[in-house]
Amino acid sequence: MTFAYALTQPAAVVGPTYDAAVSPAALSLRRTIAETLESHQSLVARRADEIVGRLVSELQRASVEDGIHATSGAVARAASVLRSIPSEYPLPTVVVESDHEIGLDWDEGVRRVLSVSIGDGPMLGYAALIGAEPSHGRVAFTGVFPTTLSYFVRRIYGHQR
Amino acid sequence: MTDTERVSRFILDKNHFKAGHAKFRAFDPPPAEIALSVSRTEGLSDSQVWDHGDVHVARPSGRQIVARGDFTREDARAVQAGGCQLDIEPEEPPPLHANVIGYPSIEQKELRKSLAQQLVAKVVAVARPSQT
Numbered sequence: 695m696t697f698a699y700a701l702t703q704p705a706a707v708v709g710p711t712y713d714a715a716v717s718p719a720a721l722s723l724r725r726t727i728a729e730t731l732e733s734h735q736s737l738v739a740r741r742a743d744e745i746v747g748r749l750v751s752e753l754q755r756a757s758v759e760d761g762i763h764a765t766s767g768a769v770a771r772a773a774s775v776l777r778s779i780p781s782e783y784p785l786p787t788v789v790v791e792s793d794h795e796i797g798l799d800w801d802e803g804v805r806r807v808l809s810v811s812i813g814d815g816p817m818l819g820y821a822a823l824i825g826a827e828p829s830h831g832r833v834a835f836t837g838v839f840p841t842t843l844s845y846f847v848r849r850i851y852g853h854q855r
Numbered sequence: 856m857t858d859t860e861r862v863s864r865f866i867l868d869k870n871h872f873k874a875g876h877a878k879f880r881a882f883d884p885p886p887a888e889i890a891l892s893v894s895r896t897e898g899l900s901d902s903q904v905w906d907h908g909d910v911h912v913a914r915p916s917g918r919q920i921v922a923r924g925d926f927t928r929e930d931a932r933a934v935q936a937g938g939c940q941l942d943i944e945p946e947e948p949p950p951l952h953a954n955v956i957g958y959p960s961i962e963q964k965e966l967r968k969s970l971a972q973q974l975v976a977k978v979v980a981v982a983r984p985s986q987t
Contacts (some may be wrong), residue, residue, distance in 0.1 A: 773915040793886040821968035830969035
């Protein structure tokens with residue numbers, strides 16, 4: 695199975711062609727900005743690689759070990775959801791579910807867990823248990839990581855971040 | 856069956872038991888089912904529990920047991936959400952078999968997951984001792 699994956703590149707914030715500053719301070723600032731940009735691009739690329747890697751390796755594992763295949767629609771949507779996860783959040787474990795949907799699990803223990811189910815449709819299902827508080831429901835996915843899911847991820851990792 | 860009777864859910868998938876903890880997915884029934892198979896292990900010694908699982912759960916499925924999750928009927932009945940309440944109902948054969956009932960159909964997948972998450976929070980997870 696193949697699917698296209700578009701990287702989001704950061705917008706250029708420095709244009710050396712128009713930068714005539716030559717003082718040591720300006721040169722140093724320019725070098726710092728260039729290094730920061732390079733580092734950011736490297737981080738974005740590494741995270742994109744990690745997302746694709748997790749998805750592909752779980753698709754292969756589920757196919758070989760469990761004989762389960764996700765639908766192509768679920769795979770494409772899972773890639774979009776994974777790409778929309780804010781970079782400050784840890785990436786979830788990817789699971790091909792028995793009903794051919796794709797699950798994303800943030801699981802830091804039995805009382806710090808969020809599971810999201812992704813199928814062909816526009817809605818994402820979720821179930822969470824944070825402490826003694828269970829919650830479940832469906833949220834729309836329009837390309838932006840849903841606020842409701844953000845809330846649960848923050849609560850799971852809130853003590854660390 | 857009393858409220859305090861112990862039952863065990865045998866875990867066959869290594870991804871469902873990590874760092875000493877059972878994962879909720881081990882307590883979510885297969886999509887076509889609305890019950891979860893468990894064994895009534897009250898009164899069995901630890902080695903008898905593993906032997907029972909080997910004979911009646913692992914062997915028929917051609918897999919190996921990685922761990923188990925122990926809980927009581929009281930634990931199951933404390934799990935409620937969305938108008939559903941879990942419970943345990945004996946159903947033989949095979950010997951000592953019972954079902955955790957009360958899960959909704961797969962159309963309410965999020966609710967099923969929520970019930971599984973609440974149930975696994977109550978179980979005592981036991982790793983399979985290494986076999987020589």
